[in-house]
Amino acid sequence: MNENSCPICHDELSWTGEYHCQSCDENFKKIGFCPDCDAELEKLQACGSASYFCNACNELKSKSKVRFEFQPS
Ligand SMILES: [Zn+2]
Ligand SMILES: [Zn+2]
Structure with missing residues (x-):
C-alpha cells in the first residue's frame, strides 16, 4: 500500500x-497529528x-498511530 498519495487526486x-x-x-x-489530542x-x-513528539501531551508518539495529512506547501 502506498502511504504517500495526493490528497486531491490520490x-x-x-x-x-x-x-x-x-497530475496536480x-x-x-x-504533517503528523497526535492520535490522542x-x-x-x-x-x-x-x-x-523519524519520531514524532507532541508538545501538548509532552511525549513521543508511535509512528504507527500518528495520523498523517498532506497539505499544500
Ligand atoms: Zn494530485
Ligand atoms: Zn498530543
Whole structure:
C-alpha cells in the first residue's frame, strides 16, 4: 500500500525534497497529528529514523498511530 498519495487526486506523490504530485503540479508537506489530542506533532530525527513528539501531551508518539495529512506547501 502506498502511504504517500495526493490528497486531491490520490495519485502517488514523488519525493523531490518535498512531496510532489505530477497530475496536480502541486507540492505538499507531510504533517503528523497526535492520535490522542490532535495537535500538530514535531518531527524529530533520531538515529536515522523519524519520531514524532507532541508538545501538548509532552511525549513521543508511535509512528504507527500518528495520523498523517498532506497539505499544500
Ligand atoms: Zn494530485
Ligand atoms: Zn498530543
